[in-house]
Each structure stands twice: as structure tokens, then as C-alpha cells.
Amino acid sequence: MYHEHFLRSFRYSMKSLWLLIFPIIRGVSAFRFNPEGFYAWVRGAWMDIFVFGIILLYGLVRWYCSRITLTDNAITHTEGIFFKISRTIPFDKISSASTETLFFLFPLRATVVCCDTRAGFFKSTDMRILVSRDVANKIMSRIPNVKHENRIKDIPVPTFRSVLLFAFFFSSGFSGAVYLAAFFFKGGDMAHDIIGMSLDRINKTTDRISETALLKIPRTAILVGILFIVAWLLSFTMNVVKYYKFRMTADGEYISIACGLVKRRRYRIKADHINYTDLRQNLLMKLRRAVTINISCPGYGLDSNLPVLLSINKKQKIDRGMEVFGVHTLGRPQYRPCWTSFFSYGGIPASCAAAVYVLSQYAIERIPFLDKYLDFPVIMLEIPLLWFTAVKTVAHRTSGISIYSKDIMIWCSKGTAFHTVVAKRKNIVKVEIQQTITQIPWKTCDMVIWFRGESRSRYKVKSMYLKDAREIAEKLHHDILV
Amino acid sequence: MIKFKPARSALFSLQLIVIFISLLLLGIARMFIPVDVIVGIIAIAAGTVDIFMDFIYLPLYFASVRCEMTNDKITRHSGVIFKTSQTVRFSTVQYTTLVVTPFSKHTGLNFVIMFVYGGQMLLLFLSYEDAQKVLEYAGNAEDRKKGEE
Structure with missing residues (x-):
């Protein structure tokens, strides 16, 4: 039986401590460094100090009641003082296990361990515990890892250059702007002042540019442009930090992934629990024949919205090492959209x-x-x-669908991204044929295929021939009524 | 096949909780509302809800809930007006959560949640022994299946 890391007690206390934030600020500001002042201060603030102590004690008791038990088959986490909530996850049901170590947890020898199964609430971790590094190692030792002797050697190792390229292509001004907004709201007045000063400076600079430049670009346009560039740069930096030193090893049964600079993450993924693999490209990447490989697996990439398995690689490189994960880049669609559509x-x-x-x-x-x-x-x-x-x-x-004996491949586009989805046929949960009035005379339809996953995973190929769509549904053993 | 029903003590505990909440509400109303008529209306409303819950709904609900457990699956039947039956194979259970309340061995307020692909099964108001039995079956279902083969 183990306890969580002692830091957790502060976390438990912090949940209630914010209620006392104003009395604490008032108390600290009233504190005077002399015996009389101290006595007067204690007399005035004794109730706040008492409540503060109770909250700290509550955190401590709650931490003590939070226990982790490891058996041969399962991990159990019990928490709660009066209402005991005990969660048991068998090791063989864990789809992905990960350790996350934030930079300030390194010296404290603390690590966050996350275990996720194919069940549970959408986009949430089934078990998330803050433990000491020793306990984390003990937990991770029970979870199967990549066997060194069976390791696939052909898997391309992403270089720093490819991580930079990935960050370059996938950084967006929007996510940077979202980050700025979050910073603005969370940082309060301090952030407001900093941003205010920066905006003033940007305003002055844009005025100067507008005055000196020959182009008749409106001042607002320059301001928006600068903001977008700053936001993009922020997003770019965040992506580089997130995917810094991306390393992946696999043996066909398990995949091990490590990445991150500020928050180092190490994942162990059960290959059999991968719902589907998604090769993503944008137009520039398509022209350069570069792809990023993403996987849909419970617990992997929950907070990043971009579950990256590999950074940018030439398609030719993937063909050698990734076939074990069902990635066939040489394949061509067997069924294509109507050419007149x-x-x-x-x-x-x-x-x-x-x-x-x-x-x-x-x-x-x-x-x-x-x-x-x-x-x-x-x-x-x-x-x-x-x-x-x-x-x-x-x-x-380039869109289309191919059906193989055990797999399915879908080539489609969503927004400005191209997707090549590779999945086991058993992971398909729904096949849908949609037909609009304008498609009826042309005998075409849109084909939507839904995959197993924690969130909605559907891929649509537009304007397929109706007879092809029916044939696909028949091959997939899904009855379709049109 | 093992059959079990919610703990009888849980019904009694819930009835007590409902009465306690009603009295608490009445006490608060009496303390803060000076108008006797309004307090009287609140008392009548609370009493009606109390009688409905304690003597009609809760007994009917507890009578309707029953669970059947075999080696490989568990089925839960419930519902007062709309009857529902939910079956879960133990092999599809990914993880389980047990919620234990203070003095649950006497109150019967134990809850088991089984998380499966695409949802969960809630087993409410089980006796402590039944809850442990369900967890044992859910946890060792695959091992037992292999043993039988």
C-alpha cells in the first residue's frame, strides 16, 4: 500500500484555501514585525489562522486517506475521508499509461501517473495520481513495455528539424490567440498592464510603418497582422516545447513514446487498443509528400487535441517501419468519388x-x-x-476508400487538412450513407464511416457512386437502407 | 445464477434521510420566514413530498430493482413507471468504482459503478457483501472463464 506524494496534501488544501484568499491577503498586509504588533495581529486574525489551519489539516487527512494498492493484476486507488471512493483498474485493461513530470516536480521526485482504459468519461483520464518517482516506477513496472529484443528498428526517429517543421505547419494563430486570452484572463491586472503596454508599443510601431511605407495598408490590418504573427510564434514555441525530444519505440504489441521539455511525458500504449491511425497532411505537406502520423487511443494526447505519433516524415520512410501499425501508404483508393462531382x-x-x-x-x-x-x-x-x-x-x-481483408483505408479531407485513415475493420461502429436531393439524379451519395473512440470519430467521403457505397457497406457487413 | 436485490436497510436509511431533509427545511423556514402561513404551506409541501417518497416511490423503486449475475454477465432490472433492463458482460468491464459511505455495512449505502465500452452500469444501494461479490465477479471473470475452459 502506498500514499500519493506529500505535495498532493497541498493540492487538496488548495481546493478550499481559495475561500480564504482575501482574509489571508488582509492578514499578511496587516502583519507588523514587532512583538506588540504580532500580538495584536494574532488577536485580530486568530479566526482566519484557525480556519487556515483546519483547511491544511483537512488536506493532510485527505492525503493520508488517499491510498494506492498494487496487486498482481490490478491497481486500486482509494480516496475520501467519509465517503470512500475506490477505483480498480486491471493492468490488462489499460490502453495507455503515462507519466508526466513537470519541471518543478523533478527536484521533488514527484510524478503524475495516468492510466486510461477504453471506457470512462469522454476525454478524461480514468486514474490520475501524483506519486513519488519510486512508486511511479513500481506502477509502471507492472504495465507491459516494449520488449527490447523484439523492437522494430525501422521506425524513423524524428530529428529536431522535423519537430520544428511539424510545429511550423501545425502552429496556428488561433491557438496562440486563445493562449493570449487565457493568459489575459488568468493573469489579471499584471497581464493586463503588460499587454496594454505592448499594444501601445504596437500601435506606435504600426503608425510609424503606415506613415513610412508606400503601401496603403490600413493601420488595423497591420495591427491584426502583427497580433497574428505574435500568436503564431507563441503557438509555434508551445508546439516545439511540447514535442521536444520526441522518441518512439515499438515492438508490435506495445508502443513507448516520450516527448516534452517543460513537461516530460512518457506513454506506454497497447497497440491493439489503437482505434485508428490517421496520416495528416495539409496542402504544402501533400506537395512535399510529408505526413504526420496520429493515433486515436484512449488516454493519448487528451489535453493536446493533437495525438501525434510521429513528426514529419517522408512517406517513403514510413512504408518500411510502420506497416505493423496498419499504415499502408502505397495503397490507392479502390473506390473513388464520381469524377463529375x-x-x-x-x-x-x-x-x-x-x-x-x-x-x-x-x-x-x-x-x-x-x-x-x-x-x-x-x-x-x-x-x-x-x-x-x-x-x-x-x-x-485523392479521396476514396479501400477495403482489405482486415483493414479499411479512407482518404478524405476535413477543413484544410487531408486525412488518410487506417483502421481495423472491427473498429468500425457505424456506416452511414447520406444522399441529398441533388445527388439522386447523379446516383451519388456521401459515405460516412464512424470509428470506435472516446470522442466522435467520423470520416466522410463525398460524392461516392451509390453502387460503390452499397458494395462497401456490404463488404463491411453493415446493412444500409437508402 | 446469483440473484440479489438492494439492501433492505438502504430503504430505511433513505426514508430517514428524506425525513431529516424535510425537517431541516422546515426548521430553516421557521427560523427565517416570520409569516406563519408561508411556513405552513412549506410544511404541507414538504410533508406531501415526504409521504410520497417514503411510502410510495422509494418502496416501489426498491421492489422493482433486482440483479441477476451469472459467470459471464450481470443484468439489472429497474424502474417504477418505465422498466429498464441493462446487461453487461464482465469481459467488457474495463474498470470498476466502489463508493462506500460511513456505516455502510448497516445502512446498505454502497454503490458499484462498472465502466464498459461506451457507458457504465450503476448498481445502487447494495449490501456490502453483494458489492464485494459483484466486484469479485467483475475482476476475475476472465480468469474464471479460462479456468472453466
């Missing part, structure tokens, strides 16, 4: 791009005064629309 793919963004241009020209012709105001928004609208048109045109040429 361009409108379902690139047609809509292309029409929107054309409409925006025509409408803006018409507006300028009618009201010449709008000329200088419309240029910027039209360009800002046209860029994503044209990008979407290019992405969807490529998606039309």
Missing part, C-alpha cells in the same frame, strides 16, 4: 471566391467611394477561399 468539393469555395470578387467590383462601380475601403477585406476573404478551392480540388482527386 467537382462542385461538391472545390465548387462551393470557388463560387464564393468568384461571387466575392464580382460583388466587390459591382459595389465599387456603383459607389466609387468604397474603392479604398473594400480592397483589404476582399483580399482577406479571397485568400482563404482560393486556398479552400485548391485544397478541395486536390481532395476531389
